Amino acid sequence: MSTTSPALQSLRLTPVHARDQEPKWWRSSVIYQVYPRSFRDLDGDGVGDLAGITAELGQLAELDIDAIWLSPFYPSPQRDGGYDVSDYCDVDPSFGTLADFDALVSAADELSIRVIIDLVPNHCSQEHLLFRQALAAGPGAPERDLFVFRDGRGASGQLPPNNWQSHFGGPAWTRVTEPDGQPGQWYLHLFDSSQPDFNWDNELVRQEFERVLRFWLDRGVAGFRV
DSSP, X not given: OOOOOHHHHTTOOOOOOOOOOOTTGGGSXXXXXXXXXXXXXXXXXXXXXXXXXXXXXXXHHTTTOSEEEEOOOSSOOOSSTTOSOSOTTXXXXXXXXHXXXXXXXXXXXXXXXXXXXEOOOSBOOTTSHHHHHHHHHXXXXXXXXXXXXXXXXXXXXXXXXXXXXXXXXXXXXXXXEOTTSSEEEEEEOSSOXXXXXXXXXXXXXHHHHHHHHHHHHTTTOOXXXX
């Protein structure tokens, strides 16, 4: 009997195939970056939202742009401006809903404006389901191989696996508490300690991001900024 979790089994997916699009259109396009949090707050709660972007598309079209590029709007604890993603296939409630996103893409299409979104494949938030399952599974489990877990150095593994430094300063490794309550392995985070790095040597990671790409392409996204 397999001990692999249902969520991990669900990652065994079919590859994404490229859409038929005008080749390399982005090389000559005028692309306008939108940071959703501060662009326009349509509902008056103090945070910009997708509906606010949609409301301003006519103004953007007057600039004769070809595409808008949205900074991350995914669910996130916001430890790194939304680049700590806890769910790659949804919208953070502070920005709206998937229906709001669909309305934005539809309105942009009517104005011949393509929509590009940020993709964050190096790491996710420590609150992502896959990382929480990796912590719960323990050393040696297939769930852990989706990330970069290593044993520590020293008699009791109390030292980081190596001397790598995070781009945000300090060690690029954080030690976890294992399911039995004891200090255990270390995970790699090249950015904030709340952003565990994916293990791209694992085929299931590649398949998961193929699923994410397909999810947004099927919603009308024209491309991704990686």
